Amino acid sequence: MTAFVLVNISLFAILGATALAITRMRALYEATMLTALFSLVTGSLFVLLDAVDVAFTEAAVGVGISTVLLLGVLSLTRSREAVTPRRRRLPAALVVLFAGGALGYAAQDLPPFGSATTPVRDHPVTETYLVQSQQDMGIPNTVTSVLASYRGLDTLGELVVVFTAGVTVLLLLGPLTRRNHPVKKDLVLADYRVLRVVSGVLMPFILLFALYVLFHGDYGAGGGFQAGVIFASGFVLYGLVFGLDRVQQVLPQAVLWVLIPLGLLLFMGLGVATVLLGGSFLDYDTLRPDDTAAGQRLGILLVETAIGLTVATVMTSVFFSFTGRGASR
């Protein structure tokens, strides 16, 4: 127990130090790398809290793809933070102090760490999810059951958010904006032979791992969101090393534009299909009326695939947009 507390305290200390270092930093490349460290430490804390699914997402999104996207943004703009005049810092400081104070005040109402009588433990719905899901679906990972079936509508909302973000970036940076400058050949990392060979060797394993995460989400940590991000990071790695032209030969932009809405349409179409089969929206029991557990598992698999499809294609095309923009300046 003491070792556990010690690890927790050290991780929190590293987290606080990282946050302070980020605020002190003017060079944005360094700050970006530190935000990746921040996400990694947060992910470790989630593992200590037994929230492995959340930790996995934090590691894949926070450390992996968002760092690469931020670096892509920085290559388009200035990479040093502008200095704010001292008197204009006062309102910001007041806002930060007020928000922090309010959060600290609210945190006093939280139950103590590891308490046995929290609402999360005592509320009857916890028991329902943990026990009932085994009869309803027979899937060991309750997180997946809750995410894809019990709260499927919420997950659909999350996917709509991802879709909207992707479409917005494409509208701002994508094919609909005008390009005045011819595409220049920038420095390609493929000139480094070791990097070229190693990333070529790793590429199939990354995609295989993404498939494993997608289809193993029923049994362990993982699922559509994580798998989508891992898929995207495979293509991002390929694009970073071999250049945008090569990766777009493998994965043309037109294919991405078809696949981005396809995942969302698959998710919504599944909901409509269950309505047409006589159930309510996203009620997978109707897919196999004779064996509802198998119907639930089928529905969860389809939903996870749809999530993976949209997340992977949105992340990849956001990366393409940023790097394509960088190459055309």
Place this chain on the structure above:
Amino acid sequence: MTVIEVLSGVLLAAGAFFVVTGAVGLVRFPDFYTRIHAVGVTDSAGAGLILLGLLLRTTEWEVGLRLLIILLFMVITSPTAAHTLAQAARRDGVPVWRAGDTRR
């Protein structure tokens, strides 16, 4: 206490030692290339020895297989990262530290 447990403890302690030396090196070494070397030690010797030590403590073959895969990935990726960093720094013209120079 069996032989395997002792061996695993030695491996874990050695791994932890290399992680600490890597951290010390990162702070104390004078320039970019030597610091990359320190980080490389953390990733390869430190993490590798810790993974080997954990491998001796596993009872299920599935866990062992996962540890082996992680080890394989560490062995492939971390030297590649160190190598690419060093080569990029050379291409960028980062000067190499010589004895007698000041810390950079």
